Amino acid sequence: MPTYVYGITGADHPLHLEEVFGVGETPAPLRTVRTGDLTAVVSDAPEGLRAKRRDVQAHQRVLEVLMGDGATLPMRFGLLAPDDEQVASALDAEGDRYRARLGELDGHVEYHLKVSRDEDDLLREIVAESDQVRELRERTRDQPGAHDERVALGELISHEVGARGSAEAEDLSQRLSPAATRLSAGEPSSTHFLNVSFLVPEDGVEDFVQAVERESDQRGDAYTFTLTGPLPPYSFV
Template identity: 30%
Template sequence: MDRMGKYIYGIIEERKQKRFDIPGISGGEARPYTIPQGEFSAVVSDGPLEIYENTQENLLAHNRVLETVMKDYDVFPLRFGTVAKTEEEVRELLKMTSDQLSEAIRAVRGKVEYDVEIDVDEKKLLQEVQANSPVIQQIKSLSQGRTVTLDEQIKVGKVVAQELVKEKLALAAFVKNSLSFGIEKITSLRLPRPETLLNLAFLLKKENTPAFENLIQELDQKLEDKLRFKVTGPLPPYHFSELKLLVVDFDRVNEARKDLGLPGETTESEIKKAYRNLAKKFHPDQARGEDQEAEATFRRIDASYKLLSKYCERNPRDRYHFRPEEFGERIILLDRDDPEVVG
């Protein structure tokens, strides 16, 4: 039977125990509830004490709980995959980080996040550039009635590429400036596709959300021939939470070591080497559908490597001995500047 723990979604300001009628990340009958300690409560659900893979199903369940809770509370979201062993450990976590939590929650109180992806229609933009560029028009004018030379074709290609970049930069600056009114903070996120011009996270006060949504709708209508907007929100402030917690214990770290096939004593460079070798073998692009379990195996290897990397980063040593007495039953890692969510 799997060992059970407490999966932690986030922190709210609440002194009493509350329950939420929504399925937790483990599914079944388990429903999220709060574990209070002082002025704060952790929103948790009961589930296996394990490394949670960042599958779409798990991520959606994690986000659904936070979005339900934020209807009634300001939520400080924890990174996906945060698990504690017991209720006592959750309370200890809240005690140990109470000062940091007070500061972090104050920074996001009364605020929500919107994520905005903006894709560019390169075909239409290219047509516009070709029609409006004076240099291209001049070359076309000079070449009327004769065959365009290779040098002229190369020159046109270079001009088009340069003008396309300039037009994209101008569009990006215009959109970003237009959406900045009434915004507390903006951060750029990874571009998910080649055609994505901008991928931005906005932090704003809840009372400003109607105006922000109207502004996006106006921009979408104004630029619909060039840009496509995808808006997600309101959300908990995932990308603006200054305090990030990762709670693990010896069993989790040791399980991650075994996933990478590492011996009981190893180094950081050996951990990286083991991950590279396994990633090369099980990456879905390499498996090409031959092994149906390759993708799941790769996700687990990737999650285990991230866990070990984070442990090494916060506990630098020449060699790592995977024994309980080396670091005790519980590790709590605090990250203020890491923008990525570690699974």
């Protein structure tokens, strides 16, 4: 039976898992795989495992308990190994890297920030600041059949939206980075120009959250800040 892996800790990490169970319709008992100074918390993997709410919550609960007692490398939901022996081999092969990462994550949590901007507000700014956009708008308004001008206008606005979003994302990341140890930038989307995770010291969480709130207040109602955390530091494993 495959082995389901929840997380990796140091061998001296407290394991208060007596009342915690793993994934599966019948919750799986947890066990450990130890090699040297590293421990992997694992269980049997149920057949046909899917990201059901019950199992995702069980995975998260195991990590919450582990992280409550110290640095843990959280594995993403659904990570399987062929058996315990393969888990032990991975701990041996990657031991130096795992130990270094545990040292980096010790005393830290992750916060994930997404920021969007009202589209109409952004378009008003582009029109107000771009002579070329205003000129093309006038042409397409006065000449309904000006197909090439409409295409050019659409391309120009799209370019401006992307460029301004990138610039704002860079500015926000730089402003918030002093309150975090590291950051991991994700890809922007059609709705969010900023998508970034921050590795934050546990004793600096209040300062970080306040820094995010200040940035949100300064930008006003046209911006929507969505801050999620504290989370297991998946983005930094």
